[in-house]
């Protein structure tokens with residue numbers, strides 16, 4: 001049996017990069033349906049079409065994950081359409097070019113927290129509410145995986161807001177993991193190292209000279 005045989009999976013930020021790879025992997029591992037969530041309509045539709053061509057049901061939904069009401073409606077829609085939500089990968093996120101801690105503006109702080117931390121909270125709340133309503137399958141009601149970052153563990157220099165948000169994602173993950181494991185909901189986070197995606201390319205292109213080289217030096221393989 002494949003790892004995700006028959007599951008209904010939802011992946012946020014699935015139009016690109018890590019989320020796109022995750023959505024495709026759910027399909028390859030036997031998912032019954034994959035819900036591709038993103039604000040990028042072109043990329044999202046492309047990923048959903050790719051998944052549908054592989055024989056797995058795919059649905060693209062354009063949702064801004066920082067909008068709590070829209071996220072609640074999203075999960076309700078998935079439950080109405082597919083009957084349950086087995087796996088959720090809360091992955092959507094943004095980065096910004098490095099700024100010294102003391103110069104970080106309020107708008108930038110608020111935006112980062114809304115998109116990289118509150119968004120994960122809204123998604124988890126809606127997903128947990130749905131998972132608690134659904135019956136156990138193979139001893140489990142559901143699985144949640146949040147994308148944190150290496151910056152969830154160590155500081156990313158010039159990115160106090162990103163670092164704080166990603167540390168926060170680990171906090172939310174630990175709370176939910178402890179609170180709902182006995183109800184059959186498993187919650188984990190991943191902390192990717194540097195991964196060649198659109199986010200990283202845009203980050204390096206917008207960063208001051210020398211940052212790309214400094215970042216590259218943090219990757220042992222270059």
Ligand code: NAD
Pocket residue numbers: 012013014015016017018019037038039040043063064065066091092093094115147148149150191192193194195196197198199200
């Ligand atoms: P990416 O830019 O390729 O993908 C991010 C996706 O999120 C995009 O498709 C974007 O449209 C979507 N998105 C952004 N804001 C959204 C919103 N409000 N609502 C819905 N979708 C939204 O970047 P990626 O590198 O694949 O990043 C995915 C996750 O991995 C992020 O949370 C990022 O912080 C994390 N991460 C990335 C790296 C890396 O090196 N690439 C390392 C550690 C953690």
